Structures are given as structure tokens and as C-alpha cells.
Amino acid sequence: MSDRGKDAERIVVGVDGSDASKAALRWAVGQGQASGAVVEALAAWEQPVDWYGLVPRTDDKTVAAEAVGERLEGIVAETVGADPRVEVRTTVTQGNPAAVLVDAARDAQLLVVGNRGHGGFSEALLGSVSLRCAQHATGPVVVIRAPK
Template identity: 50%
Template sequence: MSDEAASTGRIMAGGDGSEQSKAALRWAVAQAELTGGVVEAVFAWQNPYYWYGWSPPEEGPFDFDKQARSSLARAIIDAIGLDQPVRVTQRVMEGNPARALLDAVQGADLLVVGNRGHRGFTHALPGSVGQHCVQHAPYPVVVIRGAEIR
């Protein structure tokens, strides 16, 4: 098999700063390393800001885009560190996360998202964003369960 045929190409990883999304990013980077691909980490945000654990500003308007960029950069460092084994780019978008991910990944070879389920049996089920992506994406979607992927 040629290197070109073995390459997974562009892998999208949805991120919101949660432990599950960091696990998804780690998995995406490991897959890209194995296949010669690149990773694009995507953070889609929408108001209200408290959904993401962001604090309101002391003064002035809240800069959602700036906060999202900061959260995504911090999540990438937390997940894989500064010495990234593959190229990881960042993309921040405004909008419903499930819809934004599907729009962002046009032309990608793979989408990786974290499981947003909570405890008990629901932990085995994908959350609303992952479920939407699995049902509507015209390309493979990997849903990472748990945060212990290293």
C-alpha cells in the first residue's frame, strides 16, 4: 500500500475544553501520527458563556471568540503538550456545536468527538453533539468514551 493510500489525511477533533474532548484530541493526534495525517481542532461556541465554564468579564463586553481561542489553545496543551508529534491547527467558530462541526469538516477524512454522557448507563451513550454527528456526517465519526485515552 502506498503512503498516499495509507494516509488518513485531515482529521477533525471537536473540542470544548472538557476532559472527553481532550481525550478525543489525544486519539486524533495518535491516529494522525500513525497515518501521516494532520489534525484540526475545532471549537464551536454559542451564547451563553457559562455553558463552557467561562467567567463573566469584570468590565466591558464578553469576547466569546477570544475566550474560545484561549480555551482551545489551553485544551490542546493540556491534551498533548507543546511538543506535538503531528501538525495541529486550530479553528474557532460561532454556532451550534453539532452543526458547526459538520460544516467545518467538509473535505475531512475523519471526525473525532468526545462522549458527553454522564454517569451510569448514559455514560455508554454519545452526547447530543456526538449523536448528531454520528447520525448526519457523510464520513466516519469516532466517539471517544471517557477521558483516559493516552
């Protein structure tokens, strides 16, 4: 993504393929339509790559980034369709998901995350990424619950 600082009318949304992240993406697109903001769907990954079985395990960073990017594009298309009536950009960044999201949202209008990702403690109200984003983001954070 280019010139992030120039486009403060931007909503960053974390997408990991979970039901909660898809709900967050749908909500962010609706908010983008209402406010005229661009939606940046962001996927973060760390070595070793596993992305919860959605991307093949690899040590090659280029292959990993391409695979995560392809998966992210597919999730966005599946979730919001071909014509969401708002610009949706996709970004793939290597790093801790919470840290990447907080950094990406530093100059954004809003950060949107699902309440839970693919982590192991399904009975917890918030996952570690959504909790960390809510605690450390410098701007507003919206946490969207997964549909039941």
C-alpha cells in the same frame, strides 16, 4: 483555517474541555501521526457564551471568540504537549457544536468526538453532540469514551 478543501488529509476533533474531548484529541493526534494528517482541534460556541464556566459570560462576540480560542489553545497544550509530532491547528467557530463539527468535517478524512461533553445527562452513553455528529456526518466518525 485556510483552504480546507485543499487539505483532505485532515482530522477534525471537537474539543470542549471535557475528559472525553481530551481523550478524543489524544486519539486524533495519534491517528494524525499514523496517517500523516493534520489535526484540527475545533471548539464551537453559541450566544450567550458560558462554555460551561470555562469562559466568562459575555455578549461581545469578539471577546467571546478570543476567550474560547485562548481556552482551546490551553486545552490542546495541556492535552498533547508542546511537540505532538503532528500539526495541530485550532479553530474557534460560533454556532451549534454539532452543526459546526459536521460542516467542518465535510471534506476531512475523519471526525473525532468524545462520547459526552459537559451536558447534564451523565448516564447517557452518547451526548447530543456526539449522537448528532454520528447521525449527520458525511464521512467516518470516531467516538471516544472518556477514561474512567
